[in-house]
Amino acid sequence: MEIAKHGGNIYEMAEKLGIPPYEIIDFSANINPLGVPDSFRKAMLENISILANYPDPRYKNLIQSIARYHGIREDYIIVGNGAAEVIFSLISGLKPRKALLLAPTFLEYERALIKAGCEVKHYLLKEELDFRVDEGFFKAIDEDTDLVILCNPNNPTGQLVDRRMKDTILEICRERRIGLMVDEAFNEFLACPQEESMISSLENYKNLYILRSLTKFFALPGLRIGYGISSNREMLNKIEKCKEPWMVNSFAALAGEIVVKDQAYIEESRRWIFSEREYLYDKLREIEKIKVYKPAANYILFRVLDEKGSHLQEKLLRQKILIRSCANYENLNGSYFRAAVKDRLANEKLVQALKEVLYES
Ligand SMILES: Cc1ncc(COP(=O)(O)O)c(C=O)c1O
Structure with a gap:
């Protein structure tokens, strides 16, 4: 069976199985299982008529809300049709000639x-360090590099870049006039989101570009809403000039404006993530045939230690469970898989199904 390139491709898998997509338990996309925040559901129903107008091309209310959420200036923000679109616009604005990427990491940068x-150079993360960024990365930033991309926490490994390491990378990049793009799409799932974010460095580093997404934590992947943050106004202007108009639809703009203020949803999600992540991590670690990498966010990377790994995705699919095969990531192979942390019932089903498949004779 062909392997999906990204997580979340329940449509293709359902077609192959001849079942409706909603019957599949999707562990391949890392989305908050609390689902669409009620605050947005209500606002959407009350504001259905906004669809009869174009969205505000300046996205004033949306940008104001995001600026308050992070305590930053409004003119540091550009919004986009998902963080994926912001990645493409930022890179086309920066026009790098040689970029340094972690391997493995999120595929859309490349x-x-x-x-x-742009020429792409990979820094191969070491399995024996559980794929954490190590000091060798400093040396990999060579003379011709003009863009460094970090994903923090990294997808699919679930590892955070150590604070000291991040500061050193930022300093090296500034000294050598290299752009540093840091993707914080999963930041809200971390134990200490503010402390782990590089937003506090924005003011002093004009070479820093931060990416955020509302897709994951606020469970809105179908809406497409993300944003970029930088104090380099000149670069943001350049990017904005090249952007097509109305890249963010009216409902996505409304959602972004509302959900970042939904403190109840934020707190409930965080309470849930800490207990469920712990539960799933512990249960997976009890399975001796897999090595589990400690997660910082809402997804867990694991490696199957024997040959049964090669068909694990297909075997679980027969039980209507979809996990992400990591075979198409640079520096990983078909024995690595990623699973999102979901609600207790789903997590229990995954653990049970994994045991059955891995220990079947
Ligand atoms: C690290 C990372 N950044 C960005 C994105 C894209 O997010 P969005 O849905 O906002 O385009 C993803 C999606 O999987 C991701 O994993």
């Missing part, structure tokens, strides 16, 4: 870089 005609 696609955007190749589209922009």
